[in-house]
Amino acid sequence: MAAAADRRVLALASEITESSARDVPVLLLKLKEFLSLVPLGSGEQKKLKEDLYNYGLIQYCVLVLKQDYSRVPGSWATAASISDILSGCCVGLDPNGDAEEFYKKLLPSAVQNMLVLGRRIQARFVRSVKDKEKGELLRSFRLVMDSLCRLFRHHTLLTSTVLQQEHFLQLLMTDDVETGSDVMSVLQSIMQVNSAVLSRVPEDALHSILDELVYKLSASSNPVTGHAATRSLLRMLEAKPDVKWMMAARYKGLRSLLSRQWTGKGFGRELSRLLDILCSGSYQQGEMQRLHQAARSIQAVWRGFQTRRRVRKLPVAVTTLQRSFRAKKEQELLSLKRKKEEEDLKQQLQLQRVRAMRMFREKQLSLLEIVSAGQMDKHIQGTQETSALLIQKHWRGHRERKRFQQQKALLKQYKAAVTIQRAALRFLEKRRKIRDSLLPWKQMRELTDEQRLRFQQKIDTYVQLHPAQQRAAEQSQELHLQAQEKLGQRLLRWKLEQDGNQRREAMLAQINTHISLLTGAPSLRESSATDVDVFTSRSVPVALKAREAHSTMLRRSRWPWWRKLGEEFTEEGDDLLNAIPDMELGTLFIAGTNTAEDP
Numbered sequence: 208m209a210a211a212a213d214r215r216v217l218a219l220a221s222e223i224t225e226s227s228a229r230d231v232p233v234l235l236l237k238l239k240e241f242l243s244l245v246p247l248g249s250g251e252q253k254k255l256k257e258d259l260y261n262y263g264l265i266q267y268c269v270l271v272l273k274q275d276y277s278r279v280p281g282s283w284a285t286a287a288s289i290s291d292i293l294s295g296c297c298v299g300l301d302p303n304g305d306a307e308e309f310y311k312k313l314l315p316s317a318v319q320n321m322l323v324l325g326r327r328i329q330a331r332f333v334r335s336v337k338d339k340e341k342g343e344l345l346r347s348f349r350l351v352m353d354s355l356c357r358l359f360r361h362h363t364l365l366t367s368t369v370l371q372q373e374h375f376l377q378l379l380m381t382d383d384v385e386t387g388s389d390v391m392s393v394l395q396s397i398m399q400v401n402s403a404v405l406s407r408v409p410e411d412a413l414h415s416i417l418d419e420l421v422y423k424l425s426a427s428s429n430p431v432t433g434h435a436a437t438r439s440l441l442r443m444l445e446a447k448p449d450v451k452w453m454m455a456a457r458y459k460g461l462r463s464l465l466s467r468q469w470t471g472k473g474f475g476r477e478l479s480r481l482l483d484i485l486c487s488g489s490y491q492q493g494e495m496q497r498l499h500q501a502a503r504s505i506q507a508v509w510r511g512f513q514t515r516r517r518v519r520k521l522p523v524a525v526t527t528l529q530r531s532f533r534a535k536k537e538q539e540l541l542s543l544k545r546k547k548e549e550e551d552l553k554q555q556l557q558l559q560r561v562r563a564m565r566m567f568r569e570k571q572l573s574l575l576e577i578v579s580a581g582q583m584d585k586h587i588q589g590t591q592e593t594s595a596l597l598i599q600k601h602w603r604g605h606r607e608r609k610r611f612q613q614q615k616a617l618l619k620q621y622k623a624a625v626t627i628q629r630a631a632l633r634f635l636e637k638r639r640k641i642r643d644s645l646l647p648w649k650q651m652r653e654l655t656d657e658q659r660l661r662f663q664q665k666i667d668t669y670v671q672l673h674p675a676q677q678r679a680a681e682q683s684q685e686l687h688l689q690a691q692e693k694l695g696q697r698l699l700r701w702k703l704e705q706d707g708n709q710r711r712e713a714m715l716a717q718i719n720t721h722i723s724l725l726t727g728a729p730s731l732r733e734s735s736a737t738d739v740d741v742f743t744s745r746s747v748p749v750a751l752k753a754r755e756a757h758s759t760m761l762r763r764s765r766w767p768w769w770r771k772l773g774e775e776f777t778e779e780g781d782d783l784l785n786a787i788p789d790m791e792l793g794t795l796f797i798a799g800t801n802t803a804e805d806p
Contacts, residue, residue, distance in 0.1 A: 215241060216241070216255070216258045216259060216262055216264065217262065219234065219237055219238075219241075219264065220262040220263065220264060222234060223235070223264070223267060228274065229278070229279060231267065231271055232271050232274075232276070232279050232281075232285050232286070232289055233279070233280055233281070233285065235264070235267060235268055235271065235289055235292065236281075236285065236288055236289070236292070238259065238264065238268075238292045238296070239288065239291075239292050239295075241255060241259075242255070242292070242295055242296070252299070253299060253300075256296050256299065256300045257300065257302065259296055260296075260300060260302055260309070261302075264296075265293065265296050265297065265300075265313070266313065268289055268292060268293040268296070268317075269293065269313060269316050269317050269320055270320075271289060272286065272289060272290060272293070272317075272320035272321065272323070272324050273320050273323060273324075282343075283327075283328050283331070283343070283344060283347045284343060284346070284347050286324055286328075286347065286351075287324075287328070287346075287347035287348075287350040287351050287354075288350070290321050290324060290350070290351045290354040290355075291350055291353070291354045293317055293321075293354065293358075294317075294354035294355070294357045294358040295357075297313075297314065297317065297358060297361075297362070298357060298358070298361045299361070310362075310364070314358075314362055314365055314368075315365070315368050317358065318355065318358065318359070318365055318368050318369055318372065319372060319374065321351055321354060321355045321358075322355070322369070322372055322374035322375055322378065323374055324351055325348060325351045325352060325355075325374075325378055326374055326377060326378055328344055328347050328348045328351065329348060329378060329381060329383070329386045331344055332344040332345060332348060332383065332386060333381070333383050333386075345385060345386070348386055348389065349389055352389050352390070352392070352393050355369070355393060356393055356396045359396075359397065359400060360396070360400050363400055363401045366397045366400060366401040366404040367401075367404050367407045367408055369393075369397060370397065370404060370405075370408045370412060370413075370416070371408060371409065371412050375390075375393075376412070376415050376416065376419070378390045379391070379394070379416065379419050379420075380419055384429050384431055384432055387423070387432060387435070388431050388432060388435040391420075391435040391436060391438070391439045392435065394416070394439050394442075394443075395438055395439055395442050398439075398442035398443060398445070398446045399442065402445075402446040402447075403446070404446070405443065405446055405447040405450070406447065413450075413453075414453075414457070416443075417440075417443075417450070417453070417454065417457070420436045420439055420440050421440075421454075421458050421461060423436040424436050424437070424440075424461075424464070424465065424469070425461075425464055433469050434477070437465075437469070437477050437478055437481055438477055440454075440481060441477055441480055441481050441484075444481070444484050451484055451485065454485065461485060465478060465481065465482060465485075588768075591768050591769075592767070592768035594768075595768035595769070595771055596768070596771070599771050618722070618726065621722075625719070724741065724742070728742070
C-alpha cells in the first residue's frame with residue numbers, strides 16, 4: 208500500500224511539474240482522494256504526508272493559494288478545498304530532517320496565504336448580488352476559516368502569528384454580519400486553544416482588535432454581531448485579566464453603552480458576565496485613581512515644605528554661590544595672566560635665541576675674514592667633521608633607542624618565560640615530593656593461600672606448555688656477556704645525558720646571571736672599581752677579542768668625516784684599512800696635509 212502511494216504521489220508530482228499554472232489547483236485536488244484511502248492516524252497516513260512534503264506537493268498547495276481563482280475550474284470552491292487539503296496535510300506532520308524550514312517558514316506562509324484567500328472570498332461575497340453565488344462564496348469562506356482553525360489547533364504557536372497578521376484585522380473590520388461573525392468565531396477559537404497568546408501579541412495589535420470589537424458593539428444593532436463581539440471580548444478578558452484595565456482606561460463609557468443597547472437581545476448571560484468584569488475593573492480603577500490622588504496630595508505637601516525650606520536658606524545659598532563664582536572668576540583671570548606671561552617669556556626667549564644666532568653668524572663671518580685662504584679648506588673640513596659628528600650622534604642615538612625598545616620587549620618575554628618555567632618546575636618538584644613522601648606508606652597487599660595456589664598452578668601450566676630451551680655453558684656465558692655489555696652502554700649513555708643536562712643548566716644559569724648584570728648595570732658616571740671588577744672577564748680569548756675591538760674603534764675614530772655618515776661604508780673602509788699598512792696611511796695623511804697647505 209505504501210509503495211502504491213509513493214507511485215501515485217510521484218506520478219502526481221511529475222504531472223504537476225509538466226502542467227500549466229492554471230491546471231495545478233485542479234490536479235492538487237487529487238490529494239484529498241489520496242488522504243481518504245488511508246486510515247486516520249495510522250502510520251500509512253503519516254508516511255503519505257511525509258512523502259507529500261518531501262516531493263514538494265504541500266509547498267505547491269501553499270503557493271497556489273495566492274493566485275486568482277476566478278478563471279480556474281471550480282472557482283473559489285477549489286481554493287477552499289485546497290486550503291482544507293493543506294491543513295489536513297500539515298496536521299500530524301513532523302518532518303525530521305527539515306523541521307526548522309517547516310515550522311518557521313512553511314506554516315507561517317500557509318497561515319498568511321489562507322488569510323489572504325479569506326479576504327478575497329470575503330470581498331467577492333460582499334460585492335455579489337446573486338443568492339446562489341453568495342451561498343457558494345459563504346461556504347468557501349467558512350471552509351477556509353475552518354481549515355485555519357484546524358491548523359492552529361494542532362500547531363498552537365501559530366495563534367500569535369494569526370493575531371499579528373494585518374489580514375486578520377482586515378477580515379475582522381467588515382460590516383458584513385455573516386463573515387464578520389465567522390472571523391470572530393476564529394478569534395474565540397484562538398482564545399480557547401491558547402489562552403496565553405495575548406501576552407505574546409504586541410500592544411498595538413491588541414489595541415486594534417479591541418477597537419474593532421468595541422466599534423461593532425457600539426455601531427451595530429444586529430444581535431448576531433453583538434453576541435459574537437460580546438463572546439469574543441469575554442474570552443479575551445478571561446484569557447488575560449489585565450485587558451480589563453486597558454478597556455477601563457480606553458473605553459470609559461462602554462459599560463453604560465452595553466447595558467443600554469444590548470440588554471434583552473437574547474444573550475443576557477454573556478452580557479451580564481462582561482458587565483460584571485468591566486464593573487470590577489472600573490471599581491478597581493476608581494480605587495487606584497483615589498490612591499493616586501492621595502499620593503499626589505502627599506507629594507504636593509512635601510514639595511511645598513521643601514520649597515519653603517529652600518527659600519529660607521536662599522540668602523545663605525546666594526552668598527555662597529557668589530563667593531564661589533568670584534573665586535572661580537579670579538582663578539580664571541589668574542590662569543589667563545599666567546598663560547600670557549608664559550607666552551611673553553617664550554617669545555622673549557625665542558627673540559634672544561634669534562639675536563644670539565645672528566651675533567654668532569656675524570662673529571663667524573668676521574673670523575672668516577681674518578682666516579687666510581690657505582687655512583680655509585682646513586676650517587671647512589673641521590666644520591664638516593663637527594657637523595658629521597653631530598648628525599652621527601643623533602642618528603646613532605635614535606637607532607640605539609629603537610634597538611633598546613626591541614630588546615626590552617624581548618627581554619620582557621624572556622623574563623616571563625623564565626618565570627613561568629620556574630613556577631612550573633617548582634610545582635612539579637612539589638608534586639614529586641608529595642608523591643615520594645606517600646610511597647613508603649603504601650603496603651603491598653598480601654596474597655591468600657588460595658591465590659598463591661592458583662598462581663602457582665598457572666605458572667606450572669605455563670612452564671609445562673613452554674619448556675625452557677637447554678643451552679650449553681658457553682652459550683649462557685656469551686649471552687651473559689652480551690647483556691652486561693648492553694647494560695654498560697646504557698649506563699654510559701645515561702651518564703653522558705646527565706652531564707649534558709648539567710652543562711646546559713650551568714650555561715642557562717650563567718646566561719641569566721649575565722642578563723641580570725647587564726640590565727641592572729649602573730651608568731658610567733655612577734660606576735666604581737667594584738663594578739669594573741664585576742664586568743671584567745677572566746677568559747683570555749674574550750680579553751683578546753675585546754682588545755681587538757677596542758683597537759678597531761680607535762682606528763675608526765681617525766677616519767675622515769665622510770666615512771662616518773653611515774654603516775654602509777664600514778665594510779668598505781675596513782677592507783681599505785686592512786689593505787694599506789700603517790706607514791702608508793701616515794704617509795697618505797701627510798701628503799694630504801701638504802697638498803691642502805700648498806695653495
